[in-house]
Amino acid sequence: xxxxxxxxxxxxxxxxxxxxxxxxxxxxxxxxxxxxxxxxxxxxxxxxxxxxxxxxxxxxxxxxxxxxxxxxxxxxxxxxxxxxxxxxxxxxxxxxxxxxxxxxxxxxxxxxxxxxxxxxxxxxxxxxxxxxxxxxxxxxxxxxxxxxxxxxx
Amino acid sequence: xxxxxxxxxxxxxxxxxxxxxxxxxxxxxxxxxxxxxxxxxxxxxxxxxxxxxxxxxxxxxxxxxxxxxxxxxxxxxxxxxxxxxxxxxxxxxxxxxxxxxxxxxxxxxxxxxxxxxxxxxxxxxxxxxxxxxxxxxxxxxxxxxxxxxxxxxxxxxxxxxxxx
Numbered sequence: 001x002x003x004x005x006x007x008x009x010x011x012x013x014x015x016x017x018x019x020x021x022x023x024x025x026x027x028x029x030x031x032x033x034x035x036x037x038x039x040x041x042x043x044x045x046x047x048x049x050x051x052x053x054x055x056x057x058x059x060x061x062x063x064x065x066x067x068x069x070x071x072x073x074x075x076x077x078x079x080x081x082x083x084x085x086x087x088x089x090x091x092x093x094x095x096x097x098x099x100x101x102x103x104x105x106x107x108x109x110x111x112x113x114x115x116x117x118x119x120x121x122x123x124x125x126x127x128x129x130x131x132x133x134x135x136x137x138x139x140x141x142x143x144x145x146x147x148x149x150x151x152x153x
Numbered sequence: 154x155x156x157x158x159x160x161x162x163x164x165x166x167x168x169x170x171x172x173x174x175x176x177x178x179x180x181x182x183x184x185x186x187x188x189x190x191x192x193x194x195x196x197x198x199x200x201x202x203x204x205x206x207x208x209x210x211x212x213x214x215x216x217x218x219x220x221x222x223x224x225x226x227x228x229x230x231x232x233x234x235x236x237x238x239x240x241x242x243x244x245x246x247x248x249x250x251x252x253x254x255x256x257x258x259x260x261x262x263x264x265x266x267x268x269x270x271x272x273x274x275x276x277x278x279x280x281x282x283x284x285x286x287x288x289x290x291x292x293x294x295x296x297x298x299x300x301x302x303x304x305x306x307x308x309x310x311x312x313x314x315x316x317x
Contacts, residue, residue: 056214057193112212113195126193 018122018141025050025136026120030084030107033094038107040082045134047079047152049143052118052128054087055096060127064100066145071104079152080105086115086126179274180251181221181234186286187243192217196241204229204237230261231279231311246286248279249316261310265297268315276317282306 019026025048029039040048051067053060071081081104087093088110097106109115113123121130131140131148140147183201185191192214201210201219206227211220223229231250238245254275257264265280281303282290297303303312 054193058190059193113198124195125189 018124019120019130019138021138021140023138025130025132025138026117028117028120030109030117032105032107033097038105043080043082043105044136046077047134048132048136049079049081049148050121050130050132051081051083052086052121052123053083053126054085054112055089055092056087057126061096061100063127064096064102067104068101070145070148074152083107084109084115084117086110086112086118086123088112177225177227177253177256178223178229178231178250179225179253180223181231182247182249182251183219183221183234183238184217184246184248185219185238185241185243186246191243194241194243197238197243200237200241201234204233230309231284232308235283244286245284248284250277250279251275252277257313257315263300263302263310263312264315265300265303265312266314270315270317272317275315277313277315280312280314281308283308284311 025040027039027041029037032038040050049067051063053063055061067081067083071079083102083104083106085093085096085106085108087096087108090108090110093106093108093110096102109117111118115123121128129142130138131143131151133139133151139151143151183197185197191197192212197219198210198212201207201221204221204223206224206229207221208224209222211222212218213220221234231248234248235245251274254270254273256262257275257277262277279285280293280297285293294304297312300312302310
């Protein structure tokens, strides 16, 4: 019986659509560019913007410029950006980080749209951003720069 | 009377099995266009994977191409790829098919580039409206103004260029 419940639980996970405003941030652990494991639970009591992207995605690279600036102008004790790349080619990912001069947290889930975290969040197109408040509650999907700035003030 | 009916049936069977065996697309390479980056959306991928005849859908991020490998013995029309891509909210920029050489000898295909191929499998590009970019279609319409069927935009015949 227990097994069946567990199975149903995982099945429901597999079928899960995009997370909704008001939902809690799903927990996950991914590797950074130094091959260290980073859990998203380490960003408690901060606003967190989760940004799904890939080095080959033109609009994402354009967006990186804005994110870099946003991060520079924000208070790191209150706000964190968590970039998740779905690049399958780690070299291209690392090159893009360097080229776009990204200083905020960058993690990799190297499996395209089939990446576990992409499925967990329900990512259907890149870039895709999720803004969570200090309690880890989703407050906006694909917010504008202005919306982010107003929220984290 | 009965005999001739039998013959007719036999003839129909032979014809049917022939058209089935010959109408085979083994691979479709699709470049999609649209207002947004086609590779940045999972929609096309999902649509193509939903084809029961699809064995595999691969993406090439350098050429922005989706490559669909298809089951042996399928009888898919090129129209299917157009429908799937458009259902995903995009358009076809180019469609190159790998087919059995017999396939293009059927009535549905009109070769417009005077090329022939001795290969058992040929690579063809569909040049009809909706299978190339708007700009290319305008250009092609001028080049093929003598090909009557090209301008008529019948969606069940395909004007093709043999590539290989």
